[in-house]
Amino acid sequence: RYVPLLSEKNNREVDIETPLPDDLTRDSLELPDLSEPELARHYSRLSQMNYGIESGPFPLGSCTMKYNPSFTEDIAAAPAGAVHPDRDGETVQGTLDLYAQLQEYLADIGGMDAVTLQPPAGAAGEFTGVLVAQAYHEHNGDERSEIVIPDSAHGTNFASAAMAGFDVVELPSGEDGRVDLDALAAALSDETALLMLTNPNTLGLFERDIVEVAEMVHDVGGLLYYDGANLNALLGRARPGDMGFDIMHYNVHKTFATPHGGGGPGAGPVGVSEDLEQFLPTPQVRATDEGYERYEPENSVGKVHGFHGNWLVLAKTAAYIARLGDEGLVDASAKAVLNANYLAEQLDYEVPFGPFHHEFVASADDQDAADVAKRMLDYGVHPPTTKWPEIVDEALMTEPTEGENKRTLDQLATAFNAVAGEDDATLESAPERTAARRIDQVSAARDPQLSWQALDEE
Amino acid sequence: RYVPLLSEKNNREVDIETPLPDDLTRDSLELPDLSEPELARHYSRLSQMNYGIESGPFPLGSCTMKYNPSFTEDIAAAPAGAVHPDRDGETVQGTLDLYAQLQEYLADIGGMDAVTLQPPAGAAGEFTGVLVAQAYHEHNGDERSEIVIPDSAHGTNFASAAMAGFDVVELPSGEDGRVDLDALAAALSDETALLMLTNPNTLGLFERDIVEVAEMVHDVGGLLYYDGANLNALLGRARPGDMGFDIMHYNVHKTFATPHGGGGPGAGPVGVSEDLEQFLPTPQVRATDEGYERYEPENSVGKVHGFHGNWLVLAKTAAYIARLGDEGLVDASAKAVLNANYLAEQLDYEVPFGPFHHEFVASADDQDAADVAKRMLDYGVHPPTTKWPEIVDEALMTEPTEGENKRTLDQLATAFNAVAGEDDATLESAPERTAARRIDQVSAARDPQLSWQALDEE
Amino acid sequence: MGRHDTGSPYAPHTPAETDAMLDAVGVEQEADLFDIPEAVRFDDEFGIEARDERAVRAEMQDRLAENDDLVEFLGRGHYDHYVPSLVDHLADRQEFLTSYTQYQPEIAQGFLQVLFEYQSMLVELTGLGIANCSLYDAATGLGEAATLATRVRETSGSHVLVPEHLRAGKRGVLANYADGADLTVESYPMDDGAVDTTALAEAIDDDVVMVYAESPTVRGVIEEDLAEIGGLADDHDALFCLGSDPVALSVLEEPANVGADVVIGEAATLGLGTAYGMGMGLFATREDFLRQVPGRLVGASEDESGRRAYTLTLQTREQHIRKERATSNICTNQAWVALRAAIHAATLGPDGLVETATECIERTHAVAERLDDIDGITAPVHDRHHFREFVARTERPASDIADDLAAAGYAVHAVEDDLLQICVTETNEQAADELVAAISEVAQ
Amino acid sequence: MGRHDTGSPYAPHTPAETDAMLDAVGVEQEADLFDIPEAVRFDDEFGIEARDERAVRAEMQDRLAENDDLVEFLGRGHYDHYVPSLVDHLADRQEFLTSYTQYQPEIAQGFLQVLFEYQSMLVELTGLGIANCSLYDAATGLGEAATLATRVRETSGSHVLVPEHLRAGKRGVLANYADGADLTVESYPMDDGAVDTTALAEAIDDDVVMVYAESPTVRGVIEEDLAEIGGLADDHDALFCLGSDPVALSVLEEPANVGADVVIGEAATLGLGTAYGMGMGLFATREDFLRQVPGRLVGASEDESGRRAYTLTLQTREQHIRKERATSNICTNQAWVALRAAIHAATLGPDGLVETATECIERTHAVAERLDDIDGITAPVHDRHHFREFVARTERPASDIADDLAAAGYAVHAVEDDLLQICVTETNEQAADELVAAISEVAQ
Incomplete structure (x- = not known):
C-alpha cells in the first residue's frame, strides 16, 4: 500500500524561455510531469488511504465532526457565485444578500447583534474578537493588558490573546471542572480586558455560574468572549448573547457542517453585542432601501483577511442553516447531546464530571491515552482526541455528534471497551490493521524532512 | 468488510393513503428507511469494495477499459443539455447541433456516410445494423435468411442476428486465426444477408484478406458489417468504410472513453454507406439553412430506442473526440497497439498468432484460465478476459489500452508471470487477498437468490 | 500542455518510454506495428482539430x-423528478462510474450489492419474484417482454396486443423486436383514456402471446381494470405485461396482485431526471420465467470463507455463452443508472417515495382543475384519475397554443389537433401558476 | 421526507432508537439532558423555516x-486561472474533503502525502528549504512573516517596511498582526511602479525588522531589483519577505537567489479560481527558521515496519501545545485548498505551468499595447515588464469608465482617479477583443 511520490514517478526539468530578460527569470524548473490517467490513479489511491466522515465515526472531542451534506457543495460550486472580491457592490447583490442573510442567521443563533463573516477560521475569529475587545477598551481610553483564560480552554485562545499583545492569566478549573468563582475573582482586575470562555467547556460541562461570571467580569470593566467550538451543544436551547457574552465566534466547520477539508478551510464568523458593532472588521454588509451595500464600521479594527473571508465555506454554512431551520437546529443539538450521553453510558472507562452535553472526557487511567487511540484504529473507527484537556488523566475526549446512529455508537463502545481490557504491550504495538503501522513521530521531529528535495539529499 | 444490506439496516413498512380509491392502491410499502449520513456511508463503503479504472490496470480483452476523462462528466452535467426528448427541434438547436457534429465525427472516423446515434449499446447497434441490412434486402425484393459470423466473434453478433429472425452460419477460423477464404466461400450463398466481422478480430489480428472478403460477400449480394468493439486499434490508420464495410457500429464506451458504469450505459451508434442511409432509425438530425432539424429517413427501420439514445453518453463521446482531434486519435491507437505488443513481449505465457494490434490472447495452457484470473487478483490487478475466444486453449485475452504506462505494464507482466509459475493448488484457492474470497457461482446459479426477499424466505 | 500538447493527453507515455517499448518489441516506429494491407490504409485526415479541455x-x-431556456411541462414517458445531490456525489465515485461489468465479483462486491438492492426494491414495488438489473429503457423492455412471451408460451402465436394510446417510439421499438420473433403488433381500443375491456375481450384470442397495458398510461391515466385485463390475458394463455414506473408503483396496487406476468417501464424516473430521453428499463417477472429472463441478474451466494457475497448469475442465458440461443442480445446495459435509481429510492425512503407519488396525483389534479376554468380549455379530457400528467382539450389548434406557450417560455405537448398534454412534478410546480396564466392568455 | 420531515435530516435516529437511548441514559426526554440554568434558557425561536434540499x-x-453577469478583468491579488476538471473530481472525494487534520497519521497517509508533495513543489518554486502546508491567504501570510521576523531577529525592532503600492486589505491585515508584536508598518516609495531602491536605502535602518516587496506587484509589475532589495534588508539584519504566487514563480528568478528569507503569497491562484477572495496563503522560508515557522508542517518518517510514512511534525510550535508561546494561533488552515493547488500544479506539469506563466506575460503585453492605441488611454502606465495585469491612464475619470464598462458587461478596476487596472488570463482572454472595443467606445 505504498504510493511513490509524484517526483519518484517522473520528474522533469524544463528550461525557462520567456519574453523577459534572462536575469529576471530562473534557468529551469523541475517538477513532476505525469499524464492525467497517472495523476487520477495517484490521487484516487491516496484518497483511499484516508479516513473521512463517510468512512466511519469520527468522535474527535471539540472537533464536531458531523456529516457534511453534499448538496451544499453544489451551492458553493454555482458559477453565479464565482465573483471577484473587488466587484462593485451594486453588481454582486446576490453575494451580498447571502452575506447579509448569513450574518442575520448567525446573530439570531448566537443572540448577538452583529456578525462579521471575515475571519477565515475559528482562531482567526478569536483574534478578531480580541482585537475588537482591545479596540473597545482603547476607544474608552481604558487600555488593558490581560486576558483571562481557563486552563481547560483551547490552545488557540492563549495564542490569539498573545498575538494581540495581551498577557494571559490562566484560570485554574474548579473541582467540578468548571470555573471556580473564587479563582475568577482573584484573576480579575482592572487590567482584565477579556475573559475567554468555552461553554459547555471542553469537558462538556455547562458553566452553571455563567450569569455570576458575566457579572463579575463586567463589574471590573472587562468583556466576555465565547469560544464557539462547542456551540453544537446548545443550538436553540441557550444563546451566548443571553448569557452575557459580548463577543463570540462560530466554528462553521464544526457547528454548521461545512467539511473540514483535512485541516481547512473553515470559517470563524464573529458576533458582537450592539455596542461593539462599530469595531468590526471592514467591510460589513447591510440592507438598504436600494439593496445591499458594503460599509466600513465607524471604528473598525480593519482587516483580518485580505478580502471577504472564506466565501465557499460561508455559502455552505448558509445552505446548511436554511436546510435545518429552527427545528433542525434544535434537534441537531438534542441528538448530539443524547449521543454523547448514551455513548458515555456504555463505556468501561471512567467518565469523570458531569452532567455533560455534546462531549465527554473519559479517562484511560493507567493506560496511555495515545496508545488507546492507536489501538482503536485496529477496530476500524477513528479514536477520540487524546491527552487533553489535561485536567483529566489520560484524557479520551469524545464527541460523537448527532450524525451517528445507535448501532454505530454501540460499535464505538465495543471498540473502546475492547481496548480497555487489553494490556500495554498490545496497545504499544498498535495499530496492526491499518495501511501504515505506528509512525515514528519522534525522529520525524528530530530530523525533519519536509520535502522530497530533503529526502533526495539523504 | 461485510456491509449489511440496506434492508438489514432498517426496513420500514408504511401504510398507503392517497386521494385514489383504495382498490387502486397497494396497502403498504416496505423499503429501507435510512438517513442521509447512513446512506452516504453505505454507498461510500460499497464503492470502496469496487475496482474502477482509477484503481489500477483493467486489461480486459475486447473491453477497451481506458481512462475516462473527468471533464466529459462536467459537459454531460451541463443544465442546458437537460432537455426533454419531445422538445420541438427549433427549441433545442444546441442539442441537435451536438448530435449533428457527433454524427459527422463518427462518419469521418469510420469512413461511413451517415450515422445514427440512437442505439443505446453495442449490441443494440448490431441489432440496428442487422435491421438495416434486412430492410435493404427487402427493399430490393431480395429476402435473405442467413447471417455469416466467424467463430471468434462476440456472442452478441449471434444473438443480434437471431433476434432479427436470421439463421446464423458460423464460420470456422483459419489456422492463422483469421477468416479462411475457402470456408467463407463455402458459407456464402444467395441467402447471405450479411457477414459480421470484427477487425482486428478478437485475437487482435487484422483480417489481411479484407478486400477479398468484401468482394466475395458483395459478389453474392450480401452486405458487410463491422463490429466496432476493436476500433481502438485502427483510429486514423484504416477505416471500415474504406475496407468495404457497409454497416458498422461504434462502442463509444470503449473506443471513445465514456465510462462503462459497471455495465452501462454505453452507446452504439451505427454508421452506414450512402445507399443505406434511407434505412436508418428515425429521427436523424441534419443541418439546414435555418439550423438543425430532425427528419425521418425515407425507408427507416423505425425505432431502436424509445427516444434519442443515451444522451449523456453521446455528449461525453463528442467531448472526447473534440479533445483528442486527429492527432490524439491516431496516437491513442498507436499507443494502444504499442502497449499490447510490449506487454505480450514480457509474458511467460505463450501468445499464439500475430502480429496483433490492440489486444492479444495468451494461452494459460495447462493452467485453468479462470483460476489464473482469480490469482491475478491477489497481485492487485484486474485480470484479462478468460476462456474466450475458444480457439485459444485457456485463453487470456488481454487489452491494456493506451492508458497504461510502461511501469504499469511491467507490473502487469510481473503478475502474469508470477501466476504462470504457480501450482494448481495455489491457483484454486485464490484469491486470498481480496475483500471477498472465491465466490461460489455454481450454487448461486443452482439456487438463485435474487432479492433480499428471497434471502428472508430462507 | 507541454509534452501532452500533441497526441492523446490520456496516453501517459514519455518519449523515452515509447522508445524503450519500441525497442523491446523490436520495431522502429509505431506505424510498423500495424499489419494493415496498403490498399486499405488511411492516409488522410479527419480534420478534427484537437482542443484543450477548457476550450x-x-x-x-x-x-x-x-x-431555448423553457420551463418544461413535458412527460409522456420521460419525467423529471428532483435527484438528490447525494446521488451524484456517490454515483460519480470512480469505483462505481468507471468499473466494468462484474466478471470478477471478488473485486466488485460493492456494485453487485447495489444492483442486488436495486433488484430487491423492484421486487417490493412490483410484487413479482424477479427483477433484472436493467435494460436500456421502457421501450426495449417492452420488446424483450414480447420475445419472452414467445419463449415461455407452450404454443406459438402471432400477435401482441397493445393499447391504442401508446407512445409511437415505444410501439416502434416493440415492432422491431416482435418482427424478428415473427410477431405482429396490434392495437386494441381505449375508452375515455383507459382500456376498453369489452373491446379487448373481443380482440383477444389464442393467437395472442401478450397483452400490454399501462398504468399510468402515456396520457397519465391510472388504469382501473387491470385485474380484468390480466384475467383476459390469462384466459388465452397470453402474458400480461404491465407498463409503469417506480414512483407510481410505490402507491398503485402491486402488479402481481392484478395478474401481471411482466412489469416493464422507465426506472430512470428515479435517478436521472431530464436527459433527452435517456432512460433505464425496469424488467420484473414471475419466478417461473427465471431462465427466460433477458438481461443481467445478481444473485446472493457465499465466498469461500462462508460470508455472503454477490455475483452475476444464470449467465448461461446470455449471449456471450449461449450466442444465438440467448434470451436477449443485451450485454452493456444501464447498470450505473440502476445504481443511481437505487440510491435515489433509498434517499427518499418509503415515506418519501409515497409522498412523491401522492403529490403526482394531487398536484396534477389541481392544475387540471385550474385549466378547466379557462375559457377554451377542458381539462382533464378523460374523467379518470391521473398521475403526473393529463390531456386538455383546446378550442384553438393545440399546436398553435403550444407555439405561443413556447414563445412565452413554456414547453407543453400538443398530442393531437385539439389536445395539449401537461406534466407537473416537483421540479416545475413552482412555475405552474405562471403556466396557467400563460395558457389563459393564449387559449382563445 | 417522512420521518425526516422534522428535526435534522442529518441525525439518523429513528423514534425507537431515540427512546431506547433515552432509556439507557435514564432520562425521559432530550430536554432533561441539558444542564442549563433557567435564567439563560432560550425559549424563543430563530424564525428560520426549514426548507428541503431542492428548495x-x-x-x-x-x-x-x-x-450581474459581467466578464471580469479583475486581479489585484485574486486571480482566475482555469482549474482542470480533475481537480474537482479528485478533491471532492469524501476521504479528502471530509477528513480532519491528520492527528492520526496511520489513517491519513493519503492527505499527508499530498501535503508533503505540495510543500515540495513550493520548495522547488521558491528555492527555499521549507514551505508550510498553508495559511489563510497572502495577507495573513504577510502578517505571520512580520511576527516571524520579531522572533528570529536577535535585537528587537519596531518597523516593517512595505511598498507604497500595496493592496489596502493586505496592509490592513499586516497592521493587525504587527500591532500585537509592537511593530508599526511604514511605506517606502516606488518609482514607475517598482521599488525605488534609493528611497528604500534611505528609509531602512536597524530598527526595521522586515522589508516586504512583491513581484509581480499589485499592479502586475515584475520587480527588477529584488537582489538589491534583499541586500539592503540583509545589511540591516532585516528579513526580506517577498510576495509572489506559484504561477509567477514558475518562471521568475528563484526567491532564494535574490536573498528572500520568506516568500508569502496567494497559492490559490492554482486550484481555486475566482472565489470572492477566498485564497490560500503560501509560506516558505529558510531552514534556519524551521522552529519558528507558523502553521502546519508535514514530515517524512517511517512506520514500524520501516516503510516511508508521513506525519504532521514539529507540532510543539503550535498553539495546542505551546499555547501563548506558539509561533502562531493558526489551527484550522486551508489544507484542502493546498491539496487542490497541488493537484492543479501536477496536472499542468512543468511545461504547463511555464506555458501558463509565459502567457501571463505575452497576453498582458499585447492587450496593453492595443489599449495604448486608443485615444484617451495610455497603457501600460509603468514602463516595466508585467504579469497578468497592468494599469492604464485615462483622460476621463477612471471610475466613470469603469461604470460604463460595467453597463456594457465588463468589470475592471478603477484604482485611482485616472487609473484603470486590467487583468487578463486564459479565462477571460476570449473576451479581450470585446473589452478593447468597449473601452474605445467609452475612453473619451
Whole structure:
C-alpha cells in the first residue's frame, strides 16, 4: 500500500524561455510531469488511504465532526457565485444578500447583534474578537493588558490573546471542572480586558455560574468572549448573547457542517453585542432601501483577511442553516447531546464530571491515552482526541455528534471497551490493521524532512 | 468488510393513503428507511469494495477499459443539455447541433456516410445494423435468411442476428486465426444477408484478406458489417468504410472513453454507406439553412430506442473526440497497439498468432484460465478476459489500452508471470487477498437468490 | 500542455518510454506495428482539430446554451423528478462510474450489492419474484417482454396486443423486436383514456402471446381494470405485461396482485431526471420465467470463507455463452443508472417515495382543475384519475397554443389537433401558476 | 421526507432508537439532558423555516443569479486561472474533503502525502528549504512573516517596511498582526511602479525588522531589483519577505537567489479560481527558521515496519501545545485548498505551468499595447515588464469608465482617479477583443 511520490514517478526539468530578460527569470524548473490517467490513479489511491466522515465515526472531542451534506457543495460550486472580491457592490447583490442573510442567521443563533463573516477560521475569529475587545477598551481610553483564560480552554485562545499583545492569566478549573468563582475573582482586575470562555467547556460541562461570571467580569470593566467550538451543544436551547457574552465566534466547520477539508478551510464568523458593532472588521454588509451595500464600521479594527473571508465555506454554512431551520437546529443539538450521553453510558472507562452535553472526557487511567487511540484504529473507527484537556488523566475526549446512529455508537463502545481490557504491550504495538503501522513521530521531529528535495539529499 | 444490506439496516413498512380509491392502491410499502449520513456511508463503503479504472490496470480483452476523462462528466452535467426528448427541434438547436457534429465525427472516423446515434449499446447497434441490412434486402425484393459470423466473434453478433429472425452460419477460423477464404466461400450463398466481422478480430489480428472478403460477400449480394468493439486499434490508420464495410457500429464506451458504469450505459451508434442511409432509425438530425432539424429517413427501420439514445453518453463521446482531434486519435491507437505488443513481449505465457494490434490472447495452457484470473487478483490487478475466444486453449485475452504506462505494464507482466509459475493448488484457492474470497457461482446459479426477499424466505 | 500538447493527453507515455517499448518489441516506429494491407490504409485526415479541455468545455457549453431556456411541462414517458445531490456525489465515485461489468465479483462486491438492492426494491414495488438489473429503457423492455412471451408460451402465436394510446417510439421499438420473433403488433381500443375491456375481450384470442397495458398510461391515466385485463390475458394463455414506473408503483396496487406476468417501464424516473430521453428499463417477472429472463441478474451466494457475497448469475442465458440461443442480445446495459435509481429510492425512503407519488396525483389534479376554468380549455379530457400528467382539450389548434406557450417560455405537448398534454412534478410546480396564466392568455 | 420531515435530516435516529437511548441514559426526554440554568434558557425561536434540499438549492442559486453577469478583468491579488476538471473530481472525494487534520497519521497517509508533495513543489518554486502546508491567504501570510521576523531577529525592532503600492486589505491585515508584536508598518516609495531602491536605502535602518516587496506587484509589475532589495534588508539584519504566487514563480528568478528569507503569497491562484477572495496563503522560508515557522508542517518518517510514512511534525510550535508561546494561533488552515493547488500544479506539469506563466506575460503585453492605441488611454502606465495585469491612464475619470464598462458587461478596476487596472488570463482572454472595443467606445 505504498504510493511513490509524484517526483519518484517522473520528474522533469524544463528550461525557462520567456519574453523577459534572462536575469529576471530562473534557468529551469523541475517538477513532476505525469499524464492525467497517472495523476487520477495517484490521487484516487491516496484518497483511499484516508479516513473521512463517510468512512466511519469520527468522535474527535471539540472537533464536531458531523456529516457534511453534499448538496451544499453544489451551492458553493454555482458559477453565479464565482465573483471577484473587488466587484462593485451594486453588481454582486446576490453575494451580498447571502452575506447579509448569513450574518442575520448567525446573530439570531448566537443572540448577538452583529456578525462579521471575515475571519477565515475559528482562531482567526478569536483574534478578531480580541482585537475588537482591545479596540473597545482603547476607544474608552481604558487600555488593558490581560486576558483571562481557563486552563481547560483551547490552545488557540492563549495564542490569539498573545498575538494581540495581551498577557494571559490562566484560570485554574474548579473541582467540578468548571470555573471556580473564587479563582475568577482573584484573576480579575482592572487590567482584565477579556475573559475567554468555552461553554459547555471542553469537558462538556455547562458553566452553571455563567450569569455570576458575566457579572463579575463586567463589574471590573472587562468583556466576555465565547469560544464557539462547542456551540453544537446548545443550538436553540441557550444563546451566548443571553448569557452575557459580548463577543463570540462560530466554528462553521464544526457547528454548521461545512467539511473540514483535512485541516481547512473553515470559517470563524464573529458576533458582537450592539455596542461593539462599530469595531468590526471592514467591510460589513447591510440592507438598504436600494439593496445591499458594503460599509466600513465607524471604528473598525480593519482587516483580518485580505478580502471577504472564506466565501465557499460561508455559502455552505448558509445552505446548511436554511436546510435545518429552527427545528433542525434544535434537534441537531438534542441528538448530539443524547449521543454523547448514551455513548458515555456504555463505556468501561471512567467518565469523570458531569452532567455533560455534546462531549465527554473519559479517562484511560493507567493506560496511555495515545496508545488507546492507536489501538482503536485496529477496530476500524477513528479514536477520540487524546491527552487533553489535561485536567483529566489520560484524557479520551469524545464527541460523537448527532450524525451517528445507535448501532454505530454501540460499535464505538465495543471498540473502546475492547481496548480497555487489553494490556500495554498490545496497545504499544498498535495499530496492526491499518495501511501504515505506528509512525515514528519522534525522529520525524528530530530530523525533519519536509520535502522530497530533503529526502533526495539523504 | 461485510456491509449489511440496506434492508438489514432498517426496513420500514408504511401504510398507503392517497386521494385514489383504495382498490387502486397497494396497502403498504416496505423499503429501507435510512438517513442521509447512513446512506452516504453505505454507498461510500460499497464503492470502496469496487475496482474502477482509477484503481489500477483493467486489461480486459475486447473491453477497451481506458481512462475516462473527468471533464466529459462536467459537459454531460451541463443544465442546458437537460432537455426533454419531445422538445420541438427549433427549441433545442444546441442539442441537435451536438448530435449533428457527433454524427459527422463518427462518419469521418469510420469512413461511413451517415450515422445514427440512437442505439443505446453495442449490441443494440448490431441489432440496428442487422435491421438495416434486412430492410435493404427487402427493399430490393431480395429476402435473405442467413447471417455469416466467424467463430471468434462476440456472442452478441449471434444473438443480434437471431433476434432479427436470421439463421446464423458460423464460420470456422483459419489456422492463422483469421477468416479462411475457402470456408467463407463455402458459407456464402444467395441467402447471405450479411457477414459480421470484427477487425482486428478478437485475437487482435487484422483480417489481411479484407478486400477479398468484401468482394466475395458483395459478389453474392450480401452486405458487410463491422463490429466496432476493436476500433481502438485502427483510429486514423484504416477505416471500415474504406475496407468495404457497409454497416458498422461504434462502442463509444470503449473506443471513445465514456465510462462503462459497471455495465452501462454505453452507446452504439451505427454508421452506414450512402445507399443505406434511407434505412436508418428515425429521427436523424441534419443541418439546414435555418439550423438543425430532425427528419425521418425515407425507408427507416423505425425505432431502436424509445427516444434519442443515451444522451449523456453521446455528449461525453463528442467531448472526447473534440479533445483528442486527429492527432490524439491516431496516437491513442498507436499507443494502444504499442502497449499490447510490449506487454505480450514480457509474458511467460505463450501468445499464439500475430502480429496483433490492440489486444492479444495468451494461452494459460495447462493452467485453468479462470483460476489464473482469480490469482491475478491477489497481485492487485484486474485480470484479462478468460476462456474466450475458444480457439485459444485457456485463453487470456488481454487489452491494456493506451492508458497504461510502461511501469504499469511491467507490473502487469510481473503478475502474469508470477501466476504462470504457480501450482494448481495455489491457483484454486485464490484469491486470498481480496475483500471477498472465491465466490461460489455454481450454487448461486443452482439456487438463485435474487432479492433480499428471497434471502428472508430462507 | 507541454509534452501532452500533441497526441492523446490520456496516453501517459514519455518519449523515452515509447522508445524503450519500441525497442523491446523490436520495431522502429509505431506505424510498423500495424499489419494493415496498403490498399486499405488511411492516409488522410479527419480534420478534427484537437482542443484543450477548457476550450472543449466552453465550446460544448456554448453550443448547449443555444437550447431555448423553457420551463418544461413535458412527460409522456420521460419525467423529471428532483435527484438528490447525494446521488451524484456517490454515483460519480470512480469505483462505481468507471468499473466494468462484474466478471470478477471478488473485486466488485460493492456494485453487485447495489444492483442486488436495486433488484430487491423492484421486487417490493412490483410484487413479482424477479427483477433484472436493467435494460436500456421502457421501450426495449417492452420488446424483450414480447420475445419472452414467445419463449415461455407452450404454443406459438402471432400477435401482441397493445393499447391504442401508446407512445409511437415505444410501439416502434416493440415492432422491431416482435418482427424478428415473427410477431405482429396490434392495437386494441381505449375508452375515455383507459382500456376498453369489452373491446379487448373481443380482440383477444389464442393467437395472442401478450397483452400490454399501462398504468399510468402515456396520457397519465391510472388504469382501473387491470385485474380484468390480466384475467383476459390469462384466459388465452397470453402474458400480461404491465407498463409503469417506480414512483407510481410505490402507491398503485402491486402488479402481481392484478395478474401481471411482466412489469416493464422507465426506472430512470428515479435517478436521472431530464436527459433527452435517456432512460433505464425496469424488467420484473414471475419466478417461473427465471431462465427466460433477458438481461443481467445478481444473485446472493457465499465466498469461500462462508460470508455472503454477490455475483452475476444464470449467465448461461446470455449471449456471450449461449450466442444465438440467448434470451436477449443485451450485454452493456444501464447498470450505473440502476445504481443511481437505487440510491435515489433509498434517499427518499418509503415515506418519501409515497409522498412523491401522492403529490403526482394531487398536484396534477389541481392544475387540471385550474385549466378547466379557462375559457377554451377542458381539462382533464378523460374523467379518470391521473398521475403526473393529463390531456386538455383546446378550442384553438393545440399546436398553435403550444407555439405561443413556447414563445412565452413554456414547453407543453400538443398530442393531437385539439389536445395539449401537461406534466407537473416537483421540479416545475413552482412555475405552474405562471403556466396557467400563460395558457389563459393564449387559449382563445 | 417522512420521518425526516422534522428535526435534522442529518441525525439518523429513528423514534425507537431515540427512546431506547433515552432509556439507557435514564432520562425521559432530550430536554432533561441539558444542564442549563433557567435564567439563560432560550425559549424563543430563530424564525428560520426549514426548507428541503431542492428548495434551498433553488433559493440560493436564484439569489446568486442576482449577481450581474459581467466578464471580469479583475486581479489585484485574486486571480482566475482555469482549474482542470480533475481537480474537482479528485478533491471532492469524501476521504479528502471530509477528513480532519491528520492527528492520526496511520489513517491519513493519503492527505499527508499530498501535503508533503505540495510543500515540495513550493520548495522547488521558491528555492527555499521549507514551505508550510498553508495559511489563510497572502495577507495573513504577510502578517505571520512580520511576527516571524520579531522572533528570529536577535535585537528587537519596531518597523516593517512595505511598498507604497500595496493592496489596502493586505496592509490592513499586516497592521493587525504587527500591532500585537509592537511593530508599526511604514511605506517606502516606488518609482514607475517598482521599488525605488534609493528611497528604500534611505528609509531602512536597524530598527526595521522586515522589508516586504512583491513581484509581480499589485499592479502586475515584475520587480527588477529584488537582489538589491534583499541586500539592503540583509545589511540591516532585516528579513526580506517577498510576495509572489506559484504561477509567477514558475518562471521568475528563484526567491532564494535574490536573498528572500520568506516568500508569502496567494497559492490559490492554482486550484481555486475566482472565489470572492477566498485564497490560500503560501509560506516558505529558510531552514534556519524551521522552529519558528507558523502553521502546519508535514514530515517524512517511517512506520514500524520501516516503510516511508508521513506525519504532521514539529507540532510543539503550535498553539495546542505551546499555547501563548506558539509561533502562531493558526489551527484550522486551508489544507484542502493546498491539496487542490497541488493537484492543479501536477496536472499542468512543468511545461504547463511555464506555458501558463509565459502567457501571463505575452497576453498582458499585447492587450496593453492595443489599449495604448486608443485615444484617451495610455497603457501600460509603468514602463516595466508585467504579469497578468497592468494599469492604464485615462483622460476621463477612471471610475466613470469603469461604470460604463460595467453597463456594457465588463468589470475592471478603477484604482485611482485616472487609473484603470486590467487583468487578463486564459479565462477571460476570449473576451479581450470585446473589452478593447468597449473601452474605445467609452475612453473619451
